[in-house]
Amino acid sequence: MRLITYSRAADAAAAIAAVSADPTSDFLAGGTTEVDLLRQNVLTPRRLVDINGLPLTGIDEAPDGGLRIGALARMSEVAASPLVRERYPVVAQALEAGASPQLRNMASMGGNLLQRVRCPYYRDAVSPCNRREPGSGCSAVEGFSRGHAVLGTSEQCIAAHPSDVAVALAALDARVHTLGRRGELAYGIDDFFLTPGHTPHREHPLEHGELITAIELPSAPIGRRSVYLKVRDRASYEFALVSAACALSLVDGTIADVRLALGGVATKPWRAHRAEGVLLGAPAHRDSFAEAARMELSDARTTADNAFKTELAQRVIVRALETLTVNGRTS
Ligand SMILES: Cc1cc2nc3c(=O)[nH]c(=O)nc-3n(C[C@H](O)[C@H](O)[C@H](O)COP(=O)(O)OP(=O)(O)OC[C@H]3O[C@@H](n4cnc5c(N)ncnc54)[C@H](O)[C@@H]3O)c2cc1C
Numbered sequence: 001m002r003l004i005t006y007s008r009a010a011d012a013a014a015a016i017a018a019v020s021a022d023p024t025s026d027f028l029a030g031g032t033t034e035v036d037l038l039r040q041n042v043l044t045p046r047r048l049v050d051i052n053g054l055p056l057t058g059i060d061e062a063p064d065g066g067l068r069i070g071a072l073a074r075m076s077e078v079a080a081s082p083l084v085r086e087r088y089p090v091v092a093q094a095l096e097a098g099a100s101p102q103l104r105n106m107a108s109m110g111g112n113l114l115q116r117v118r119c120p121y122y123r124d125a126v127s128p129c130n131r132r133e134p135g136s137g138c139s140a141v142e143g144f145s146r147g148h149a150v151l152g153t154s155e156q157c158i159a160a161h162p163s164d165v166a167v168a169l170a171a172l173d174a175r176v177h178t179l180g181r182r183g184e185l186a187y188g189i190d191d192f193f194l195t196p197g198h199t200p201h202r203e204h205p206l207e208h209g210e211l212i213t214a215i216e217l218p219s220a221p222i223g224r225r226s227v228y229l230k231v232r233d234r235a236s237y238e239f240a241l242v243s244a245a246c247a248l249s250l251v252d253g254t255i256a257d258v259r260l261a262l263g264g265v266a267t268k269p270w271r272a273h274r275a276e277g278v279l280l281g282a283p284a285h286r287d288s289f290a291e292a293a294r295m296e297l298s299d300a301r302t303t304a305d306n307a308f309k310t311e312l313a314q315r316v317i318v319r320a321l322e323t324l325t326v327n328g329r330t331s
Pocket of ligand 1: 026027028029030031032033034035036051071072097098099100103106107108109110111112113114115162163164165210211212213237238239240
């Protein structure tokens with residue numbers, strides 16, 4: 001049996017000081033990742049600092065028309081927020097497509113961003129896994145890899161990033177605000193998630209003890225017409241095989257602005273810059289959608305198990321774009 005010290009932080013400074021000072025400590029929010037992995041011996045903290053008493057729960061309007069979502073706001077609260085539903089339906093849809101109602105009531109937004117990969121070799125605590133134990137090897141490359149990534153992979157790791165809402169946040173250029181020993185920092189969402197490269201154990205740029213305080217959604221009128229499409233093995237309580245978060249605006253049947261990000265296919269929430277480049281200024285037509293999808297997946301590196309994702313991802317992109325356009329008009 002391992003002893004774990006549990007304490008409740010009175011304020012953010014105390015939480016940061018406690019975790020920063022002890023490399024064997026972790027923050028505890030909803031616990032739906034932390035406790036899960038602790039039970040499986042994948043995470044082995046000796047001290048848990050409960051941050052649920054900190055005042056980081058609000059969903060507030062920002063002066064620029066955007067929203068600031070507290071790191072401890074629960075997934076279900078954010079999904080139900082009228083402000084989120086009206087301004088960024090893609091965020092509400094991505095949240096509601098994730099986990100189960102019970103989990104969404106527990107799980108926080110900050111914890112969601114820091115959830116761990118669902119690769120079975122990472123989570124079994126014994127197989128070689130460069131992410132869990134640097135230098136030990138990657139069991140998925142030659143192993144069972146049906147759910148794994150085809151974009152942003154390296155020889156060291158091919159695990160897909162599991163979060164749904166992070167895909168929507170990637171499409172909307174969200175920013176992640178933190179507080180830590182270096183003071184207040186803000187990360188663009190694309191810089192927040194790291195591809196594995198040679199250091200798959202480094203999933204984000206945070207220092208140990210750096211606390212996520214909020215997620216900022218910048219003002220984005222395009223977000224009001226947006227959709228999250230998730231394809232998975234069963235209709236609920238399942239991670240994405242492929243997903244797409246998409247927002248789009250049209251002028252006279254031509255794509256004037258577009259945001260597209262993919263989930264389930266990449267080692268981080270994947271902003272589809274190539275596809276966006278093809279789509280901007282193109283007619284809102286299936287042919288443009290298909291070409292954009294083909295371009296985005298052209299660098300896919302597959303295994304025998306997950307090769308189907310290349311075709312599936314292209315279909316999901318086309319379907320998401322079609323969902324937002326009807327006869328050359330935004331739907
Ligand atoms: C069965 C199951 C199914 C799921 N299905 C989905 C799904 O379909 N889609 C999806 O997106 N997710 C899914 N999830 C993941 C779930 O959304 C995450 O577990 C949850 O969002 C994590 O939030 P939490 O508050 O419980 O975090 P915790 O478990 O408390 O923390 C997770 C990690 O983040 C750290 N942390 C937490 N808050 C902060 C903070 N403010 N600052 C810095 N570090 C912090 C913790 O130290 C820990 O390392 C599923 C989970 C389970 C168990």
